[in-house]
Each structure stands twice: as structure tokens, then as C-alpha cells.
Amino acid sequence: MLLVWHPLHSQQSSPGCIGCRKKGKLLMSASTAPLYALLRWVDPGTGQRLERLAPLPVTLGRATGSTIPLNSQGVSRQHAQIERAADGSVIVTDRNSSNGTLLDGQRITRSVLREGSSLQIGPFVISVTFWPPAPQAQGAIQAGPPPRLWAVPPPLLVRVTDTLTGQQGDMFATPPVMIGSQPDNQIVLPAAAVAPHHAMLFFEQQQVIIIDQSSPTGTFLNAQRIQRAPVGTADTIQIAHYRLTILPLPAPLIGATQAAAVPSPVNPNEATLIFQHDGNTLVPRTSSFHDGNTLVPRAPSQPASPPPTVEAFPPAYFRQPFVSVQQLRSSGLPVTETTYLTIGGGMGSFAWVDHLRIAGVPAEQIISLSPEPKPNSRYTRLCQNSQIPPHERLRSHSESCPDNIWGFPSYGVREIVRSLRKGKIGNALGVAWQLLGEPVFADTYTPRSGDVFAGLDREAARIGWQRMSRMGRARVIRKTDDGRYVIAFTQTNVPPEWRHQFIIARYVHICVGYPGIQLLPDLQDYRERTQDFHSVVNAYEYHEHIYNHLLQRGGTVMIRGRGIVASRIIQRLYEVRQHNPNVRILHLMRAPVTHGHRHGYARRKVENQWEFEPFNWPKSCWGGTYLIKMEKADDQTRDQWINDWGGTTTARRKDWRRIIRTGLREGWYQQGFGNVKRLERTPNGQLAMLVQGIQPGQPENWLFTDFIIDCTGLEHGLECHALLQDLVTHHQLSLNPKGRLKVTNDFEVIGMGNGDGHVYAAGIMTLGGPHAAQDSFLGVQYSALRSVDALAAMHAPGVHRINGFHSLRQWFRWVRGVQP
Amino acid sequence: MTPTLWGRWQNRFFLLGTFGLLVTLLYGFIYQNYTTPLAVLGYVFLFGLGWDIIYQAIVHLRWDGDWPTSFQIAAGVLEGVWVWVLVHYIGLPYVDKNLPLRQFIPHYGTVWLVIFIITQGPLRALLPRWRYYGGKWF
Numbered sequence: 001m002l003l004v005w006h007p008l009h010s011q012q013s014s015p016g017c018i019g020c021r022k023k024g025k026l027l028m029s030a031s032t033a034p035l036y037a038l039l040r041w042v043d044p045g046t047g048q049r050l051e052r053l054a055p056l057p058v059t060l061g062r063a064t065g066s067t068i069p070l071n072s073q074g075v076s077r078q079h080a081q082i083e084r085a086a087d088g089s090v091i092v093t094d095r096n097s098s099n100g101t102l103l104d105g106q107r108i109t110r111s112v113l114r115e116g117s118s119l120q121i122g123p124f125v126i127s128v129t130f131w132p133p134a135p136q137a138q139g140a141i142q143a144g145p146p147p148r149l150w151a152v153p154p155p156l157l158v159r160v161t162d163t164l165t166g167q168q169g170d171m172f173a174t175p176p177v178m179i180g181s182q183p184d185n186q187i188v189l190p191a192a193a194v195a196p197h198h199a200m201l202f203f204e205q206q207q208v209i210i211i212d213q214s215s216p217t218g219t220f221l222n223a224q225r226i227q228r229a230p231v232g233t234a235d236t237i238q239i240a241h242y243r244l245t246i247l248p249l250p251a252p253l254i255g256a257t258q259a260a261a262v263p264s265p266v267n268p269n270e271a272t273l274i275f276q277h278d279g280n281t282l283v284p285r286t287s288s289f290h291d292g293n294t295l296v297p298r299a300p301s302q303p304a305s306p307p308p309t310v311e312a313f314p315p316a317y318f319r320q321p322f323v324s325v326q327q328l329r330s331s332g333l334p335v336t337e338t339t340y341l342t343i344g345g346g347m348g349s350f351a352w353v354d355h356l357r358i359a360g361v362p363a364e365q366i367i368s369l370s371p372e373p374k375p376n377s378r379y380t381r382l383c384q385n386s387q388i389p390p391h392e393r394l395r396s397h398s399e400s401c402p403d404n405i406w407g408f409p410s411y412g413v414r415e416i417v418r419s420l421r422k423g424k425i426g427n428a429l430g431v432a433w434q435l436l437g438e439p440v441f442a443d444t445y446t447p448r449s450g451d452v453f454a455g456l457d458r459e460a461a462r463i464g465w466q467r468m469s470r471m472g473r474a475r476v477i478r479k480t481d482d483g484r485y486v487i488a489f490t491q492t493n494v495p496p497e498w499r500h501q502f503i504i505a506r507y508v509h510i511c512v513g514y515p516g517i518q519l520l521p522d523l524q525d526y527r528e529r530t531q532d533f534h535s536v537v538n539a540y541e542y543h544e545h546i547y548n549h550l551l552q553r554g555g556t557v558m559i560r561g562r563g564i565v566a567s568r569i570i571q572r573l574y575e576v577r578q579h580n581p582n583v584r585i586l587h588l589m590r591a592p593v594t595h596g597h598r599h600g601y602a603r604r605k606v607e608n609q610w611e612f613e614p615f616n617w618p619k620s621c622w623g624g625t626y627l628i629k630m631e632k633a634d635d636q637t638r639d640q641w642i643n644d645w646g647g648t649t650t651a652r653r654k655d656w657r658r659i660i661r662t663g664l665r666e667g668w669y670q671q672g673f674g675n676v677k678r679l680e681r682t683p684n685g686q687l688a689m690l691v692q693g694i695q696p697g698q699p700e701n702w703l704f705t706d707f708i709i710d711c712t713g714l715e716h717g718l719e720c721h722a723l724l725q726d727l728v729t730h731h732q733l734s735l736n737p738k739g740r741l742k743v744t745n746d747f748e749v750i751g752m753g754n755g756d757g758h759v760y761a762a763g764i765m766t767l768g769g770p771h772a773a774q775d776s777f778l779g780v781q782y783s784a785l786r787s788v789d790a791l792a793a794m795h796a797p798g799v800h801r802i803n804g805f806h807s808l809r810q811w812f813r814w815v816r817g818v819q820p
Numbered sequence: 821m822t823p824t825l826w827g828r829w830q831n832r833f834f835l836l837g838t839f840g841l842l843v844t845l846l847y848g849f850i851y852q853n854y855t856t857p858l859a860v861l862g863y864v865f866l867f868g869l870g871w872d873i874i875y876q877a878i879v880h881l882r883w884d885g886d887w888p889t890s891f892q893i894a895a896g897v898l899e900g901v902w903v904w905v906l907v908h909y910i911g912l913p914y915v916d917k918n919l920p921l922r923q924f925i926p927h928y929g930t931v932w933l934v935i936f937i938i939t940q941g942p943l944r945a946l947l948p949r950w951r952y953y954g955g956k957w958f
Contacts, residue, residue, distance in 0.1 A: 399941075399951070405948060406941075406944045406945050406948055407941070407944060407951065408941035408942065408944045408945055409941060410941065413941070435889065436889050436890060436893070437889075437890055438888060438889070438890075439884075439888060440888055440890050440891075441890060596883075599883070600880060601880060601881050602880070602881060602882055602883040602884075602885070603883060604883050605883075613883060613884065614884065618883055618884045618885050618886075619822050619884035619885060619886040620822040620879075620884060620885030620886055620954075622822070622952070623822050623951045623952045623953070623954060624822030624823055624824055624827070624879075624885060624886070624953075624954035624955075625822065625824055625879070625880075625885050625954060626885055627952060627953075627954075628824060628953065628954065782952055785948065785949065785952070802948055803947070803948065803949075804946060804947075805946075807945060807946060807947070807948050808945050808946050811945035
């Protein structure tokens, strides 16, 4: 994923230059300056005072995708919207909510919203002010001062330092400055520990103020966690591992704000800092940018000299085949010793730790190293962005329960019991019918994502996840000279002097998941050329702005990819279309699918170019024939079968198939086939794509669209992951035919044995190995069980084989909610 | 569940041999006749070994290689009907040809239901690997 700190571009570029769209963000005239709403309310449940500053338009509702999510039964999913009208006034609209919207006590459907008004939405009373201060009379913003080169007040010069890598960049930002991990912020800090909209810098009475937007990991000013505080040039702001300081404006620039032309304040060669988020570390990558009419290849930007605070880490002796434990202990850096360590800290790590705890290992002997606070942090984020909010269902089996290693009671049974308790007999009967009739007579039952996450929270608390979890990024894994392993890592939530640390462990488990988000090459090329993160997105990235735009103004969206994510996005677009019929979907595919994949006598079904199966692999990959024969097969056969069983498919849901049929019939959903030759931006802001037909001699066609959503998936090349790349290179590990880690049937990494020490791996980085469905809950539970069984067989400390009465006793402990 | 042939045979043996036997003894006590229910149980097991081969052929035709719950229910009905038809029209050793349906259905139905419920989850609490290996116990 490419993410950018938006610094000032070279000023020589012409105003219409494709590559300089961000310039408008910095050189804004007052007439086009975005208007922000500052909303303040008291949470009726907790009594907590809350404050949010957000650019218009602002949506309010119970839906998690709302700008201001208001979680209460009295609030509709899409309740109200605050936006700016063409005449510059601010309008609040009730979006056909069930209980209505009150403006200063009056029920309204659409009304002008004035500074200081109060909105009542369900139990929430919200006071609204604006930044910059709202127009006193309608049209005042438009009639404002003549365009100036800098927005008023002057910009801030912010220095951003990545304390992990030492990379540093200075940039201008016009207050209010949104800071967060999503590309729609002015300062983008691409890290998991940074919230999508983490903090905000703005002016108040000639002072710069920072507000923390209720971020989970917090905003620190001079090492003090703050909610809201004034910031001076001597202060240091810390957000995750990024340090931000506000620099005094250079003298020539202060004058320049008054002048007719602004000289280039920074060396154009260092103007663009582009980082690739590889899931583990930030590495600068080569890029190109559009300078006038020619494409100029650009070297990665580096600070002129690395800041002196960043010492070599890991130390030089990590290049040797074995690291001496004595040397580690005398390094002066903190060393933690443990028996069991899992690296990744996501769903795969959680499954392994859950099995270890149930097998009898105390929490004190286990460490999970993760850049995220919760095992499902990343998973939940990907779900939300790809349109699976808590009330929507995952594509996952009822008995595939990451919070319960036995898969009993299954999610379906739990939902039936919950529904009966609430008196929802209809829902209980519906679920029972699905469980008995699937997939022949009914659509396959799948659990609600919110229920899965709630269950995970409970299980995490039960096994003491918090006590075992360490926030940090693993940098390298080495064998030690005493038959163990050392992991050099960087802890993210501690003072700088403790940042670099070591963990020594006897048994190591690696499950780091997908390294990043993948864009199709033509889209990646377009984004690198244009820095347009607005119109071209990956479905797993935050992209609510597209739905907001379509809701208000309609438009055309192109979908790429034909998997489950594409189907979810089309469903969301269909829902938007219910409110604005001017939404069209173009679905571009490489080639038509005439028949489904085959394996033996079995064949996958195809309808309207979509290939169907309940889950992303045949069910018996998780248990039964395919699982067993996969374990016995050699590498080449496994590779062949994975190709047979894999490919993108979606679930055969009745309601969704109806959407596709209706769309095709009414013409608002169209399918096309071909290869992309070019992608450009038209002067009126649309995307123009030149597509070559699939048959030789077919004409080329220009397709026009407002947005492109890439639904082709997540990146899973091992080479994209710095930690694994280093592991393979340093230890000279051989890879399987899929180019992933080669593991035994117990999921032990071949070539990593070290005396009594063993390294296990799980998840997508073992694809091509003994188990196909490693990208699933039940898949990582299976690999966890296999490796914990292997540990039990070798009498690893504390590990009992989970079976028979030991298993039954543990199951009863699970039912009672007591620790293993 | 996504069973294998070996898993099916093991399940048939162990589940009929434990829970099935307990239920059968209970009905033997109620009917004051142990031979007939025990013989019926034996035939369900023996014929079932053959049925399982047919079921497994169907599994191989399915993309998912699975055995949906509805199939499990249908197979239960089929096997019951098969045994009763053989008893009633052809006759099987140790079973009275005039075995009334009102005795056969409660016994066979209870055995089947108990086993169905156990395979839907509770067995996994005792045997966590059972579901991964197509219903194998060992």
C-alpha cells in the first residue's frame, strides 16, 4: 500500500498537472477551504464528554461507517447528514430516520444549520460549531476575501519523524490538520497503531491546539497523554512511533504568504516522500511522478543524513549464523526470556496461544508480539473497510469458532439460543432451518462479524491475552548459541530508550498474515503517477468517501475482481442506489468464465460470470478427504490441487444473486471484459480507461468512470514481508512451489530447528504446504492444534495433549468462562 | 461434517456400540425383549457398512466433498426403511417378521436421534481432532 505524507510539490508544475492535485490542499484559497464541523456531546450511556472535528459532509447514524457513529437504538443507521450547500450555507438533512432529527427543539427534514445550534438525534444532544467560523450570513464564505496563496491562517510547518527507521520529512499543512492512518488525512501516518483519524491540529485564538480524536493508542505531548492541549514549537507530539514537531516558519516564507508568488520552499528533489507499508516496517520505495509532460523516475527520498538518535539495530553480530546469548545480555538493551513466543499477534497467533493455554501452559510462559493491541484489530479493520460492519455476516462456517477450539457450541447454535432468550422465535427458526438445510435447501449459515469479535474478546480475557501481549514489531529472528531463538524487535508503546529490545524463546510461532494490500498493476501505476488516492482505492482501504459522494451526487463505479469482496462492495453500492438511482456499476473482468473449476468429478457452479461455493475452499479442505490427501501429497501435487480448488469465488446467496440479475436486466450493472491499456484523469475529474478487447483484433474502447474499487485482494508474496524475507535469506530456507515457507505436516519451519528449539509457522505464508485453507479461522486453528500436538509429543514444558477427558474438562471450563 | 469412509465406519462402530447400545438396552427393558432390538441394532450396523460406501461415492461427486446435514437426515430415514422392509417382507434372523412399526420406529428413531445430536457437537468436546480427520476416532 502506498501512502504519502503530503508535502509541497515543486512549484514549477503547471496548474493542470495531473501529479499536483495535492497542491490544492496546501495552496488553498479561502473560498475553497474545507469547512469543518466541531461537534460536542455527552454520551448518554457513560456520561463521557465527547468532541469530534470533521470536514463536511458529516454523516451521523448508528452505522459504523458514519462519520459520527451514534450507538443507540433510538438512532437510525443513516440518521442525518450535515453538508455544505452550493450557496455556502450549511444544511442538516434528516435521512428518513425512524425517530426524526430535532434542530433547536424543532423536528426538521432539511434546514440551515447555524453556528451554535443544537441537534437532537435519539438520546444524543449535539452542539455544532464550525471551523473556520461559520458565515454570519449565507454566502459569506463565497464572498470572502479575494483568493490568497495561503489559506488563512498561515500553514504549519510540521516535521514528521519515524522513530523506527529514522526517516524524517518536513511538510506544510493547512489547519485544521487531520492526522491518521487513512489516506484522506493531511498527515498520513501509515501504521496499525495509528487510528484512521487519530488527532487534529487547529488554530484557536492564535494558538495551535491538538485534539486527540479518542484514539485507542493515544496522543502524547511531551510524553504526557493528552485529550486537548496547546502546542508550541518547543513541544513534541508522539503518535505511535511517529514524532511530530512544529517548526517555526522560515523567514522567507512568512513574507511569501503575503506575496504574489511563493518560491519553492523545499528542494523539489526531496518534495515527495513515499512509503510502502509492508506490514512490518516502512521502507522507502522508488517512485515516479508526473512533471509536466514527461515521467521522471525518482530515487527514493532519504533524509540527507540519518538522525543521530537512530543507532544500528539489530546489532552487527546478528549477521553471524548464531547469536551469543552472553553478547545479548551485555548489550545494555532489555532482554526478555520466555518459553513460547508467537510473532504476528493476529488471528493465527491467537489460535496457537489459545491451544497452548488449553494444553496447560501458563500465561507467564507465553509472549505474543504484535503491532496491534487486539488479536482481531487488523481483521476487524479489513472487514469494516470491505463492507462487513458488525451486523453483517462473515463468509465463515458456523463451526469455525476462533474463540472455541472445539467449534462447539457453534455460532449457529449460539445464535439460536440468544434469539430464543430475546423472544425472537422467527430468527431462531430461520437459523435452525439454515443449519439443517444448508447448502441444498437453504443458503449456508454464516455468523455475524460482531458476534465473532465479541466472542474473541471474551476468550482473550479468559486466557489472559493482555498479560501475554507485547506491542512491537519483530525485525529479525536468529538462532542462539544455546539452542533457542532471539527476536530483535522494536516496542512501540514505551519511552525511546527502551524501544529496541530482544526476546529469547525456546519455541517460536510465526503467523504474520498478509503483508499488505495489493493493487492491480495498472491501478498501482496510476496512483504512483498521480497520487490520486481518492478515485482509485482498494476495497480493503478506507473508502467511505466514495459512498458519500454517490449518495449525494451519483456516479459510476468500476469494480475489478470477482470474489467475495467484490460481491460485498456491489451489495453496498446497491444499497446506496436505493437512495440515489444515479449510481452505475461497471464490472471489468479479464475474460468471461464459461465453466467452473473442476476437481475429479466435482465442478463448481457459475452464474452470470460469478463462480459459487459456500466458502473460499471446498469444505473438505478443513476436514475430511481433501485435508487428509493434502497431507500425504508431495509439493507438486499440492500446488496443482491448490490451483484446482482456489480461484476467486463468492457465496451463492439468494438475495445477492437477485441484485446481480436485476442490475443486469435494468442496465445499472454492466459487465465488460478486456485488458487495461491506459488509465488517465480527464479534465473534468473523471477517470478514463482504455481497454483492449480479449479477442485479437477487437477494438480498443475508452471507459469513463468516477471511481475504481480494486477488489482483487490482499498481497501475499513472502518477498513483501521484511521479517520473512530476512528469515529466508539469512537461514537459507527453501520455499515451497508457491514461494512460501516450507513446513512439515506439524507446521514446523523446515531448516529452522536449533537443538531443543523449534519454529512453527501458520497462515497464508505457508500456502502450498500441508493445508490449503490456512487463510481461515479453522485453518489456523488446525495448524495450531498440529503444532501443539507436536510440542506435547516432545514433552515441551507444560503442554499436555488436548484429548479425551483433559479436553472435556477444558471444554467445561470454557462453558463456565474460567481460565484454562 | 465432511466424513471419510474410514471415519464413517469408526463412527458407526463406536457410536452404535456405546450410545446406540445403551438406548437399545433401554428399549429391551421396556419391550421385555432384548433379542429383537439388539438384532435390529446389529443389522443397522452391518448394512450401514455398505451404505457408507455409497454415501462416500456421493461425497466425491460434490464440489465441497461434504455431507450436508440434510443428507445425514435423509440417510437415517433410508437406512431405517431398508431394515424394516427387509425384516417385514423378507425376514432376518433373530427378528420377528411381525415386528410392529410402533416398536421399531421409537427404538430406531431414538438411537438415530441420540447419535445425530452427539455428532453435531458434543463429541468434539471429547475428541477435538475428530472433525478434522473425517470422523476418525483413532
